[in-house]
Amino acid sequence: MTQITFDDIYTIGEIVVENAQYRHYHYPEMLIRYDSNFIEFKQLPSLTEFKEAESYLREYHLKQGQKHVKFYFPANIKPTVELIALLTDTGYEIGFLELYTIQPKDFPSVRNNPDISIQVVTDDNFEVLLNIQYQHDLSYGSEFAMQKADLITRQFEDQNIHQILAFYKGAPAGCVDVIISSETAEIDNLTVNEQFRNKGIGSRLQEFVMETFPKKNVILVADGEDTPREMYKKQSYKYHGFKYEAQKIYQD
Known part of the structure; x- marks a missing residue:
C-alpha cells in the first residue's frame, strides 16, 4: 500500500503564496471558513519566524475583512514548549488532528x-x-x-x-x-x-x-x-x- 500522509487530504482553497517555510491557502468564496484560509508550515518555525508569518497573515486577512488567523504545523512534529507557550499566552486555541486509513x-x-x-x-x-x-x-x-x-x-x-x-x-x-x-x-x-x-x-x-x-x-x-x-x-x-x-x- 502506498504510504498515506496528510498531503493526500483534500484542501478547499488555493495556494496564494508559497516559500521555503510555508504555504498560504486562501478561499475567497468562503472567507469565514477557517480550514480554507490558513498558513501551513513546511518546517517548525522559530518564535521569530512564527511572529513574522502571523503578522503577514493578520495583515492579509484584515484586507479581506477576515477576523481570524490559523496555522497548521508540520505533520508528526509537536511544537516546542516555547512555541506552545507563545500561542497560549496570546490567545490561540491549540489542537491536533489525526490521520487514519x-x-x-x-x-x-x-x-x-x-x-x-x-x-x-x-x-x-x-x-x-x-x-x-x-x-x-x-x-x-x-x-x-x-x-x-x-x-x-x-x-x-x-x-x-x-x-x-x-x-x-x-x-x-x-x-x-x-x-x-x-x-x-x-x-x-x-x-x-x-x-x-x-x-x-x-x-x-x-x-x-x-x-x-x-x-x-x-x-x-x-x-x-x-x-x-x-x-x-x-x-x-x-x-x-x-x-x-x-x-x-x-x-x-
Whole structure:
C-alpha cells in the first residue's frame, strides 16, 4: 500500500503564496471558513519566524475583512514548549488532528437494519442534503450556514466529490462526502443528526463507502481530542500520524 500522509487530504482553497517555510491557502468564496484560509508550515518555525508569518497573515486577512488567523504545523512534529507557550499566552486555541486509513475489506460488517437506507445525492434529493447541512451548520452562525450551502452546491457539480445521504425510517438522518483521487477515497463531513445518533447510521454510511470504492485506500482526518476517533479505532482504521493546529479569532 502506498504510504498515506496528510498531503493526500483534500484542501478547499488555493495556494496564494508559497516559500521555503510555508504555504498560504486562501478561499475567497468562503472567507469565514477557517480550514480554507490558513498558513501551513513546511518546517517548525522559530518564535521569530512564527511572529513574522502571523503578522503577514493578520495583515492579509484584515484586507479581506477576515477576523481570524490559523496555522497548521508540520505533520508528526509537536511544537516546542516555547512555541506552545507563545500561542497560549496570546490567545490561540491549540489542537491536533489525526490521520487514519483503512482497506475497505478490513471494515467490520454492519448489522443489517432495514430502518436505515442510503442514497447517493442527485438532483432529486439535493435539497434534502442542503437542509441537513444547513441545520447542522447553524451552530456556527447563519452567515456560515448560508455560505456553506453555496460550497455544497459547488461540490455537487464536482465529479470527484460524491455526496451521500442516510435516512432512518424515511426521515433524513445524516450525510457524508467522499472525495475521490486516483488511489484514495476520503471520508469527509460525516454528519448524523443528533436525534438519530447511536443507531448505527454513521457506520452504515461508512460501509456504503467501503462497498462503493472497494479498491481505494479509504482515509479520513479526526480531531485528536474528539470522541469519533475512538470509533474509528474500533472499526479497524489504522493510525498514520498527527498534525498540530492553532487558530485565533479577533473581536475587532
